[in-house]
Amino acid sequence: MDYGEIINSAFRLSWRKKSLWIFGLFAFGMAYPSLDWEEHFDFSKFDSFGFDQLNLDGNLAALFTLVGLLVALMVIIHVLLNAISTPALVDAVNRITRGGQYRFKTSLQTGIQYMWRTLALMIL
Secondary structure, three states, rough: OOOOHHHHHHHHHHHHOHHHHHHHHHHOOOOOOOOOOHHHHHHHHHHHHHHHHHOHHHHHHHHHHHHHOOOOOOOOHHHHHHHHHHHHHHHHHHHHHOOOOHHHHHHHHHHHHHHHHHHHHHHH
């Protein structure tokens, strides 16, 4: 198997069909981030701030809740876009390499069709 030829053809394909970059951005860009936060951050420093004894008034607590909900919403949107883009990218490359007619809309519809299966595989 000639890996160099595979990589070269992938670059040529992605350069000709730039709409594949949109699928690739969501399919592979931060697709599976590490959920091990303690590996990246030292949370022992927060104990010295005394957050457990801090009395938050209603406005500050509401702000923290709002920020948390916005972050959770962004994560959910990113996961859904990933679940759509992965099968769409597979369909697009399959159509191009087999000589079929590639259209962004058709691949996007295929991605939406297989979104739940991809999401189940991601959860699994």
